[in-house]
Amino acid sequence: MYSRNRIYVTPAEQKRIHNFHILLAGAGLGSVIAECALRLGFNHITIIDGDVVEKSNLNRQNYTVDDIGKPKAEALKNRLLSINPHAKINAHHCYLDYDNIPHFVSNVNVAINAIDFDSDIPFVFDYMCESLNIPALHPYNLGWGACVFVVTDKSKNLSHISHNPQDFELKFASYVVEHLTAQGNDMQHFNQCMQAYKNEEQKLPPPQLAVASWIAAGLCADILFRLAIGKQVKLFPDFYFKTL
């Protein structure tokens, strides 16, 4: 299966990522990341998500019409096993909370924090990862652009942006835009979209596109690889952002 990885990935590196245990906290954007990482060679993935698949997920997440109504964790496990039946995939249809985070975070090598910001759980999750010296990737779907930042015991953590999880995604997006603008990027279109989102009468989840999901998946698979083989990655408050 990995014969075409040759040259880019040495046999020792391939073996290393095979056993490198990924904790996927959130199988929304995480569902696309997991498939890319699996195809690269990560064979040990634990998936946690309490949601079921909805039709409105299909514009950007790794699910099919037959998956609608099923737990995301189970549906994603089935998809990953259809690609590699020998992979070690654990699926848990539950939400992360104060009680179960310590259990799930122990014994993994790296975590992907793709949890919705509707409580302080993403903060608690990172805190527990940090205390166990487990790097946590934060991928974000910003429509036409993908953003990823990495939190470790040597980096800043989420409270660098805000101590309050309320409206955290908007605060985070503002942080990213501010930094990219300072670096000379033209963020006018993204600013307009963010303003339109803030102006919506109904409080809806933010819009997200397949474009950013796919780019984020490629970036995260690369970051996971670098972390597994001990190569350096940018740490938060620095971050990765890619768009066309």
Place this chain on the structure above:
Amino acid sequence: MYSRNRIYVTPAEQKRIHNFHILLAGAGLGSVIAECALRLGFNHITIIDGDVVEKSNLNRQNYTVDDIGKPKAEALKNRLLSINPHAKINAHHCYLDYDNIPHFVSNVNVAINAIDFDSDIPFVFDYMCESLNIPALHPYNLGWGACVFVVTDKSKNLSHISHNPQDFELKFASYVVEHLTAQGNDMQHFNQCMQAYKNEEQKLPPPQLAVASWIAAGLCADILFRLAIGKQVKLFPDFYFKTL
């Protein structure tokens, strides 16, 4: 299905891409691009590929273990219909040649030239697209980085790199590296990989990773969108290249 595309994609744009007919010439890297484009809202895709799925494709292409031995065009059609059963997907299990290119290229709005460079067919394909004023996207998997360039009647064409399709992928990679190096990018690792590939005793197809496939898919879906709604894109000899 597209409710979460709101703001980034207007209703008129969503309708426009729904009917914008994509010709997918080659369902290798093309298989990942097609899914991303479909989830964004492209609903009319014609797939041409004469290959069957092999196990060695699974490290980076959009197939499963059950697909092994089946025609790629059919397997991809099934995957796309599982995501959107109402999409208009045509699958043709055949190779493109001088005789059938004019037929397939007529009546499409945009083409993705993801054909293997083992003959002059990619050149003929572009020539026919150009004569019918159809933009052709060229996506390339460069391992950890994805490259896409767009050929139209107003751009340069493939012969700008070489008139000879032999070893075209290597010539193309050299072209890309030269330009990225001139722009100040550190291409040392990629150069080492390219050298290692040239030094291989057996003449094998080039190594390719899931990372670049996923990034290329995001980039191509965005380019397809821009072409469909009449927004400007970079034209060859300029190109898009993204890596971590």
